[in-house]
Amino acid sequence: MDAKKFDLGINNAGGENVKPFGNSDRYGYMLGDLGNSLLFNLIGSYLLVFYTDVLGIGAAAVGTLMVVARIWDAINDPMMGVLVDKSKPNKNGKFRPYLLCAGIPVGLMAILCFTAIPGMSESFKLPYAYITYIGFGMAYTAINIPYGSLASVMTSDPVERTSLSTFRSVGAILANLILMTVAPMLVFAADGSASAQGFLKAAVIFAVISNICYFFAFKMTTERIQHNVNDESKEKISLGKSVSMLFKNRALIGIMVASFGLLIAMFLPQSLNPYLYKDYFGNANLVGTASLITMIPSFLVIPFGGKLVAKYGKKEVTAAGFVIATIGYGLLFFLPITNPYIFIAINCLAGIGTGLINLLVWALVGDAIDYQEYITGKREEGIVYAAYSLVRKLSQAVVGGISGFALGIIGYQSGVTQQTAEVANGVKNVITAVPFFGVIIGLLAMIFIYNLTKSRLEEVNDELNSRRSN
The missing domain is CATH 1.20.1250.20 (MFS general substrate transporter like domains)
Structure with a gap:
């Protein structure tokens, strides 16, 4: 079988000893979901309000947009999954590099989703929403699928995998707490009305925090199981x-x-x-x-x-x-x-x-x-x-x-x-x-x-x- 597990004391392809699984992996993996959940939950909780109350798009049109986006997800997600499977690992592993290269695009798309361009014509608002929302979904898929797959190559031990799942859940809980306490103070004005500047400020702050989380998730986690799935002699x-x-x-x-x-x-x-x-x-x-x-x-x-x-x-x-x-x-x-x-x-x-x-x-x-x-x-x-x-x-x-x-x-x-x-x-x-x-x-x-x-x-x-x- 074209796979090899690297445990403590066994050398990897580059000849370096792989450090044992530990708290660095747990906290790094937690930070990855903290970054993901901050942006995903901000979009899920507040984008509808931004569309209807700031851009002035009708609720029915927004509903159609959500349906179209989910249809595209049904096509895009499996395509991204196969692309990730076909990618070749480098010195940083197979999945960890996506935490760096996809982090900035997903943050930028989140910011664009909450950007009300001055002077935007009414006829362009809905197309702009389609482009930015679906664009965010694609960028999020590009980081979420590799991040989710990462746990399977960090360890094969059942108890250690449980700890990764636990710490990932903690990351999501922390993101929800931040969202519930910080976001409302940013996105709503003193009179309770939706603030275009507030939405943009929240998106920028959350995007920056998310990318910091992605960076430390990259630095703190280790891929210990390598699978040479791209050998040209193997079945495509x-x-x-x-x-x-x-x-x-x-x-x-x-x-x-x-x-x-x-x-x-x-x-x-x-x-x-x-x-x-x-x-x-x-x-x-x-x-x-x-x-x-x-x-x-x-x-x-x-x-x-x-x-x-x-x-x-x-x-x-x-x-x-x-x-x-x-x-x-x-x-x-x-x-x-x-x-x-x-x-x-x-x-x-x-x-x-x-x-x-x-x-x-x-x-x-x-x-x-x-x-x-x-x-x-x-x-x-x-x-x-x-x-x-x-x-x-x-x-x-x-x-x-x-x-x-x-x-x-x-x-x-x-x-x-x-x-x-x-x-x-x-x-x-x-x-x-x-x-x-x-x-x-x-x-x-x-x-x-x-x-x-x-x-x-x-x-x-x-x-x-x-x-x-x-």
């Missing part, structure tokens, strides 16, 4: 064949379905929480407080992720997380809760489950990459990660559609100070039912589709290590 990788082979990877299909259910369960409340607290609980001021409190479980489970995986296995702990989340969301759905603080408390219970899952999801993706090599004999980190990344983007698009259609179906009236009791109850039902059924889908996928139990994963890793030593 084609996009069509690579995509078709993904359907044989039960581990990948399982984590894709499970993540789809999980992300719907997590993103839909974020989208509808303002309506829930404003119209159902009658206290719009609780939205920010509820968001911060429900993040606490994500921090509380961090010390336990690695220990639980070492004892029980990643699939087993992830399935347990789905069980906890199902109980929490089930209570929210079935109980006639009218007290917002009880609602928040039960949400925290569900958050323990989703927090466990989020700690492990990236390690599961790394195992799916290994399993792809196990069943096909080819190392294709990029195309596997691209497939998983596409599902995450599609889940966000689905949430946007569900949120809009649901509000219309239950009779929500824009601009009305007080909604009817039927509408308020409808919001509560939607915001609890969708997450409940979403985590059920995730639980079923982990039990019946995802096939890498602790013992099975050990067999796969032993076989891969045997191939790589020959």
